[in-house]
Amino acid sequence: MSVPRPYGLLAELTHRCPLHCPYCSNPLALVSRGDELVVGAWIRVLEEAAQLGVLQVGFSGGEPLLYPELPALIAAARRVGLYTNLITSAIGLHDTLLKGLIAAGLDTIQISFQSDGTEQADVIAGTRAHERKIAAAKAVRAAGLPWSANVVLHRNNIGRLGEMIALAEGLGAFRMELANVQFYGWAFANRRELLPTRAQIERADALARSELERLRGRMELIYVLPDYYEKRPKPCLHGWGSRAMTVNPRGDVLPCQAAEAIPGLVFDNVRQKSLGDIWRESEAFNRFRGTEWMPEPCRSCDFKEIDFGGCRCQAAQLAGDAGATDPVCEFSPHRAHVDALLAEIEVQPDGAPQWRHRQEQPGGVL
Amino acid sequence: MPSTPTPPEAIYPKLAAHARLRDDAQSGATMLLYPEGALVLDDTAAEIIKRCDGVRTVETIAAELAGAFEGNAAEIANDVRDCLRDLGERGLVHLNARPL
Numbered sequence: 001m002s003v004p005r006p007y008g009l010l011a012e013l014t015h016r017c018p019l020h021c022p023y024c025s026n027p028l029a030l031v032s033r034g035d036e037l038v039v040g041a042w043i044r045v046l047e048e049a050a051q052l053g054v055l056q057v058g059f060s061g062g063e064p065l066l067y068p069e070l071p072a073l074i075a076a077a078r079r080v081g082l083y084t085n086l087i088t089s090a091i092g093l094h095d096t097l098l099k100g101l102i103a104a105g106l107d108t109i110q111i112s113f114q115s116d117g118t119e120q121a122d123v124i125a126g127t128r129a130h131e132r133k134i135a136a137a138k139a140v141r142a143a144g145l146p147w148s149a150n151v152v153l154h155r156n157n158i159g160r161l162g163e164m165i166a167l168a169e170g171l172g173a174f175r176m177e178l179a180n181v182q183f184y185g186w187a188f189a190n191r192r193e194l195l196p197t198r199a200q201i202e203r204a205d206a207l208a209r210s211e212l213e214r215l216r217g218r219m220e221l222i223y224v225l226p227d228y229y230e231k232r233p234k235p236c237l238h239g240w241g242s243r244a245m246t247v248n249p250r251g252d253v254l255p256c257q258a259a260e261a262i263p264g265l266v267f268d269n270v271r272q273k274s275l276g277d278i279w280r281e282s283e284a285f286n287r288f289r290g291t292e293w294m295p296e297p298c299r300s301c302d303f304k305e306i307d308f309g310g311c312r313c314q315a316a317q318l319a320g321d322a323g324a325t326d327p328v329c330e331f332s333p334h335r336a337h338v339d340a341l342l343a344e345i346e347v348q349p350d351g352a353p354q355w356r357h358r359q360e361q362p363g364g365v366l
Numbered sequence: 367m368p369s370t371p372t373p374p375e376a377i378y379p380k381l382a383a384h385a386r387l388r389d390d391a392q393s394g395a396t397m398l399l400y401p402e403g404a405l406v407l408d409d410t411a412a413e414i415i416k417r418c419d420g421v422r423t424v425e426t427i428a429a430e431l432a433g434a435f436e437g438n439a440a441e442i443a444n445d446v447r448d449c450l451r452d453l454g455e456r457g458l459v460h461l462n463a464r465p466l
Contacts, residue, residue, distance in 0.1 A: 053392045055390070083401075085402070107399075108384045219457070220457045
């Protein structure tokens with residue numbers, strides 16, 4: 001099978017984070033500070049990514065601002081032509097650092113918000129963050145760096161959708177991503193607290209559609225549907241090992257940022273091999289590349305080149321088999337797992353969420 | 367011939383700050399990069415975007431394109447308007463009413 005060209009690299013510089021969001025997509029077992037890749041290794045990763053054809057790098061985490069050499073990495077990425085996006089909570093984005101990021105050539109910055117109101121947002125983040133984020137967004141705008149807003153939508157905040165859009169609009173975001181929570185990492189552990197009800201989803205979908213029209217040409221609105229409510233799975237990554245890769249803080253190269261949820265999948269590490277060798281040859285990337293791995297009902301399905309069988313991590317989590325059809329699919333023999341959860345949360349009383357905030361593991365360093 | 371009235375001539379297109387043009391060595395194409403996306407541009411679109419400096423008007427861009435490419439000037443002007451309207455709706459080009 002011919003190996004496709006990768007277009008995107010997600011560089012998770014650190015798992016350390018000042019926030020404790022219960023929907024964090026990081027794995028439950030976080031990489032500790034002492035195991036993080038050093039700056040020279042990251043620069044090599046960026047150069048090799050560009051040689052492979054990667055066009056875009058997202059610097060993420062955890063909180064990437066906690067990685068001291070971040071400006072040097074942005075400069076290195078720009079030297080090899082990569083489009084650079086910083087995916088951040090904006091906590092710790094002081095003026096000197098902001099100037100350094102801009103001087104290094106940062107193309108755009110994505111700032112997360114938890115809600116529109118300080119009290120609710122800080123409860124979700126598990127720390128006092130909201131007012132600092134607003135101040136940071138204002139500083140970013142004043143400095144002329146284009147910024148986009150990101151909100152993860154869930155049962156506790158989805159009713160504030162309109163107010164959250166107004167917040168981003170007022171702060172001058174050029175783009176806003178409204179992503180219904182996807183259930184990986186910490187979010188999967190908290191799925192019963194986070195999954196919106198069907199009525200909530202219907203209201204949010206209608207509002208998002210009208211806001212998208214209202215804002216057309218002024219602020220780009222990306223609304224990501226919650227896949228548990230869909231009949232067909234999302235075309236996860238446009239196919240495994242097809243367009244994108246994630247390098248985690250330790251240097252493991254993952255086909256998807258949630259791929260550690262798949263038991264038994266072995267990842268290669270940039271400390272031992274080049275990124276190109278890993279992309280082309282690693283067992284983890286080739287395991288679900290193309291369509292040969294597919295079981296029924298995917299194998300004979302007309303949609304197999306459209307949704308690629310959905311998400312491998314979700315199949316592992318819900319069906320106990322990463323090689324199964326995504327259980328979100330109406331044709332999956334495991335769809336009952338999804339429907340059972342949807343029925344369960346419909347009768348769950350509203351009230352103070354009982355979620356478990358993301359915490360560092362004992363022995364981890366924040 | 368159907369007319370395409372918007373964007374009108376007195377518009378000064380400016381490439382958005384979050385969008386960046388680059389040549390792609392692997393494909394030989396010019397690409398427009400933006401967060402989590404890329405457009406592969408044909409020659410006409412690339413030449414249009416290179417001129418979206420906030421100083422040239424749509425009309426000026428259309429005239430320059432008509433000079434650079436073979437073809438009917440009116441058709442090229444329509445193509446320029448269609449291209450800019452599309453980029454405007456995507457937020458990749460700002461259709462400013464005043465020059466910078």
